[in-house]
Amino acid sequence: MDFGYTAEQETFRQDVRAFIAENVNQSLLDEMESGEEGGRGPEYRALVKKVADLGWIGISWPKEYGGQSGSRLDQYIVEEEFMRLGIGVGGAGSGAPAILAAGTEEQKEQFIPGMIRGEVIFALGFTEPQAGADLAGLQCRAVRDGDDFVINGQKMYTSAAHYATHIYMMCRTDPDAPRHRGISIFLIPMDTPGITVRPLWTIQSDPPAPPGTTYGMARTNETFFENVRVPASCMLGEENTGWYVGAMGLNLDRVGASRYLISVRRDEDIVNWVKENDFGGHSPAEDPAVRDKLAELWTEAQVCRLMTMRSMSLVERGGTFTYEGSAEKVWAPEHGVHTTEAISQMLGPYAQLLNGSEEAVEDGLFAHNLMGSFQSGINHGSVQIMRDQMARRGLGMPRG
Amino acid sequence: MDILPSEEEQMLKNGAREFLEAEISTAMVREMELDGLGYPPALWKQMADLGWLGLALPEAYGGQELPLTYLGLVLEEVGRVMAPVPLHSTSVAALTIASDGTEQQKQDMLPAVCSGDMILTWAVYERDPRLIPEAMKLQATADGDGWVLNGTKMFVDNSVVAQRCLVATRTSPKSDANEGISLFIVDPNGTGVSQTALVTLAKDKQSRLDFKDARIERAALIGEVDQGWPIVERMLDRATALLCCQMVGATRKDAEMAIEYAKNRVAFGRPIGSFQSVQHLLADMILHVDGGMMLTYEALWKMDQGLPASVEVSQAKSFCNEKCESVVRHSQVVHGGIGFMMEFDLHLWFRRVTAWTMRLGTTYDHRARIAAALLDVPGKVRLGMPLPTAV
Numbered sequence: 001m002d003f004g005y006t007a008e009q010e011t012f013r014q015d016v017r018a019f020i021a022e023n024v025n026q027s028l029l030d031e032m033e034s035g036e037e038g039g040r041g042p043e044y045r046a047l048v049k050k051v052a053d054l055g056w057i058g059i060s061w062p063k064e065y066g067g068q069s070g071s072r073l074d075q076y077i078v079e080e081e082f083m084r085l086g087i088g089v090g091g092a093g094s095g096a097p098a099i100l101a102a103g104t105e106e107q108k109e110q111f112i113p114g115m116i117r118g119e120v121i122f123a124l125g126f127t128e129p130q131a132g133a134d135l136a137g138l139q140c141r142a143v144r145d146g147d148d149f150v151i152n153g154q155k156m157y158t159s160a161a162h163y164a165t166h167i168y169m170m171c172r173t174d175p176d177a178p179r180h181r182g183i184s185i186f187l188i189p190m191d192t193p194g195i196t197v198r199p200l201w202t203i204q205s206d207p208p209a210p211p212g213t214t215y216g217m218a219r220t221n222e223t224f225f226e227n228v229r230v231p232a233s234c235m236l237g238e239e240n241t242g243w244y245v246g247a248m249g250l251n252l253d254r255v256g257a258s259r260y261l262i263s264v265r266r267d268e269d270i271v272n273w274v275k276e277n278d279f280g281g282h283s284p285a286e287d288p289a290v291r292d293k294l295a296e297l298w299t300e301a302q303v304c305r306l307m308t309m310r311s312m313s314l315v316e317r318g319g320t321f322t323y324e325g326s327a328e329k330v331w332a333p334e335h336g337v338h339t340t341e342a343i344s345q346m347l348g349p350y351a352q353l354l355n356g357s358e359e360a361v362e363d364g365l366f367a368h369n370l371m372g373s374f375q376s377g378i379n380h381g382s383v384q385i386m387r388d389q390m391a392r393r394g395l396g397m398p399r400g
Numbered sequence: 401m402d403i404l405p406s407e408e409e410q411m412l413k414n415g416a417r418e419f420l421e422a423e424i425s426t427a428m429v430r431e432m433e434l435d436g437l438g439y440p441p442a443l444w445k446q447m448a449d450l451g452w453l454g455l456a457l458p459e460a461y462g463g464q465e466l467p468l469t470y471l472g473l474v475l476e477e478v479g480r481v482m483a484p485v486p487l488h489s490t491s492v493a494a495l496t497i498a499s500d501g502t503e504q505q506k507q508d509m510l511p512a513v514c515s516g517d518m519i520l521t522w523a524v525y526e527r528d529p530r531l532i533p534e535a536m537k538l539q540a541t542a543d544g545d546g547w548v549l550n551g552t553k554m555f556v557d558n559s560v561v562a563q564r565c566l567v568a569t570r571t572s573p574k575s576d577a578n579e580g581i582s583l584f585i586v587d588p589n590g591t592g593v594s595q596t597a598l599v600t601l602a603k604d605k606q607s608r609l610d611f612k613d614a615r616i617e618r619a620a621l622i623g624e625v626d627q628g629w630p631i632v633e634r635m636l637d638r639a640t641a642l643l644c645c646q647m648v649g650a651t652r653k654d655a656e657m658a659i660e661y662a663k664n665r666v667a668f669g670r671p672i673g674s675f676q677s678v679q680h681l682l683a684d685m686i687l688h689v690d691g692g693m694m695l696t697y698e699a700l701w702k703m704d705q706g707l708p709a710s711v712e713v714s715q716a717k718s719f720c721n722e723k724c725e726s727v728v729r730h731s732q733v734v735h736g737g738i739g740f741m742m743e744f745d746l747h748l749w750f751r752r753v754t755a756w757t758m759r760l761g762t763t764y765d766h767r768a769r770i771a772a773a774l775l776d777v778p779g780k781v782r783l784g785m786p787l788p789t790a791v
């Protein structure tokens with residue numbers, strides 16, 4: 001057991017911090033706040049390119065596709081340091097692990113280097129109006145026509161679709177096979193004719209979240225596919241194995257800094273806030289109930305961190321997950337909810353003030369997070385479904 | 401950073417499990433609940449032969465000088481089978497002798513501990529059960545070349561079978577210089593000390609020790625007069641983290657029993673483990689044991705590295721208190737009525753884990769300590785990085 005970082009890793013972290021201090025400026029943060037292009041405007045793209053030129057994105061991905069064949073932990077250090085500012089710089093959650101694991105040589109060459117440089121961004125097209133938690137019920141059809149497939153259907157909550165270059169989507173390719181065996185994954189350019197994106201505004205869109213809000217988003221989308229014709233080479237993995245490729249990819253994508261940091265940033269913020277501030281001369285930090293709660297939340301947050309470290313250790317050892325990824329995906333979102341709800345009770349009526357309001361605390365950050373925190377327990381596999389997976393795959397419980 | 405057990409650690413743990421599961425049955429655990437000594441001496445001797453009694457003690461005194469995490473792994477297995485042996489109390493006291501005792505004390509005690517010839521314990525609790533210097537009332541009065549002890553210690557483990565007990569006493573009122581606490585080595589069965597057995601939830605051997613003009617020699621002092629509190633704190637931190645190991649081991653076994661039961665018990669024509677409400681209880685049980693385990697080993701690892709670890713210890717214990725309790729309670733629920741029956745073994749784990757949540761710091765105590773570290777020292781906190789320290 002080793003819970004520490006090596007001297008090299010500590011030095012690397014300092015290098016990343018120094019880079020951030022030098023390169024992340026207010027105009028970038030302002031651009032991200034504006035929400036235009038999903039916060040990924042020219043300043044953001046220039047930053048990602050710089051980070052990529054240093055070889056810091058996708059460090060653990062193979063060299064031949066633009067990675068470093070390096071350690072997952074180094075990659076994590078980069079992700080962690082950037083995520084502290086609310087800046088995602090690729091890596092976890094991008095779909096890349098599935099492409100690396102199941103893609104053809106051409107697909108890896110086509111996508112991975114571009115993903116590293118921030119030039120290729122995938123939207124995730126899994127959910128449909130009638131298929132959410134029960135994803136295997138999806139109906140969006142892809143029908144073979146010679147060397148092509150023709151896609152018709154609708155995807156819901158395609159979050160990045162309005163600025164993504166591609167969509168990573170699940171379609172039904174064999175309607176007669178058992179549900180899980182008739183699904184395939186396609187990697188499709190968003191500018192293919194027949195794709196229409198319509199915004200869905202979330203409860204966090206008015207006003208949009210202040211910078212640094214790690215939870216939730218102002219906009220997601222629904223995406224319609226009408227006779228979208230794509231070559232068969234867009235398929236990821238074998239035909240009709242999409243369910244398994246997708247599940248494997250999701251599991252790998254669950255590992256990493258972002259999930260854990262999304263859920264624990266507010267723990268740090270609230271501790272630091274009550275230490276330095278007060279309301280009319282009284283700080284919540286003097287209240288024994290608040291102190292007890294903060295200690296409880298801090299401890300829960302450590303467990304978020306340790307669960308991530310456990311997954312990271314498993315990845316580094318080349319081990320396989322039984323339930324560890326799902327465990328992270330239950331613990332971290334629920335912890336985030338505990339914290340944001342507790343903060344409401346610590347700040348009382350101040351916690352309702354949104355950004356733009358007089359008297360708002362931290363520009364309404366905490367109020368926004370209260371709206372956003374629970375959604376990370378719904379998307380990417382709800383906490384109920386994650387518990388099902390823990391019980392069935394991890395503990396061998398029979399199906400209901 | 402690789403927080404999973406190394407191959408060597410896993411081997412030690414597997415070996416401990418193999419031995420303990422072969423040697424210790426629930427029949428033995430039940431028998432020892434009624435036994436006067438509370439442990440089987442032959443088994444203790446076997447454990448000495450395996451080297452477990454000196455696992456983390458210096459080689460120079462017969463130990464193996466392995467990290468505390470190794471001892472933790474063994475205690476986790478001890479907890480798993482609820483081994484009725486005084487390993488925790490002996491280790492806690494012996495580690496304090498090793499770190500803070502005099503050369504003579506080490507020579508007198510540590511080889512005897514390693515060979516299984518000396519059982520140890522510690523006594524800090526008093527009637528005010530807070531583990532803070534203010535609660536230390538037992539008075540040690542200088543008398544000639546030694547001291548005379550008067551007062552009461554509570555909840556002392558295994559004192560009926562221990563040859564030596566480390567006793568925290570008050571030698572002076574608190575001053576600007578120190579807390580006025582001194583730590584002594586006392587024979588708990590010697591003159592001037594009377595023991596009264598307490599009947600506990602875990603049916604373990606705890607006693608109240610009443611000291612009436614108990615005389616001790618100068619050589620019995622650990623560290624300096626009046627300056628014993630930091631030694632006591634370190635002892636309590638180690639004791640707490642090691643108790644968490646036992647809790648985690650016992651709780652995981654308890655959860656595994658619920659998992660097995662859920663696969664096999666049929667209701668409404670199907671295994672109860674196929675009901676989602678039961679599945680989700682079981683998933684939570686695993687989240688909770690795993691969380692307690694990772695927090696515990698991080699605390700022990702930090703101690704091994706010589707890093708500050710008291711916040712980590714408090715994180716582990718406050719979490720284990722709440723979550724291990726919840727796991728063993730849920731396991732009772734999954735078992736239905738049978739879990740409530742004396743003849744069924746499950747309560748052996750339930751009673752112990754529950755009792756351990758009450759010892760070595762309540763949830764509130766530990767959270768107060770975490771809160772003080774988070775809030776009362778200026779400077780920004782960042783999770784996963786050392787907390788600001790007072791200047």
Ligand SMILES: Cc1cc2nc3c(=O)[nH]c(=O)nc-3n(C[C@H](O)[C@H](O)[C@H](O)COP(=O)(O)OP(=O)(O)OC[C@H]3O[C@@H](n4cnc5c(N)ncnc54)[C@H](O)[C@@H]3O)c2cc1C
Nearest residue numbers: 124125126127132133134157158159375378379380382384
């Ligand atoms: C902000 C946001 C962004 C998102 N981004 C994306 C994206 O980029 N791409 C994408 O594909 N999807 C995305 N999603 C969709 C998300 O993955 C789905 O919302 C999720 O899978 C749940 O599906 P649903 O909304 O249809 O709810 P439903 O499936 O209708 O579920 C409703 C409730 O029932 C519960 N439930 C369902 N089945 C069971 C069961 N068997 N046992 C117990 N409880 C059950 C669920 O847990 C949930 O609590 C996003 C969602 C949100 C909120």
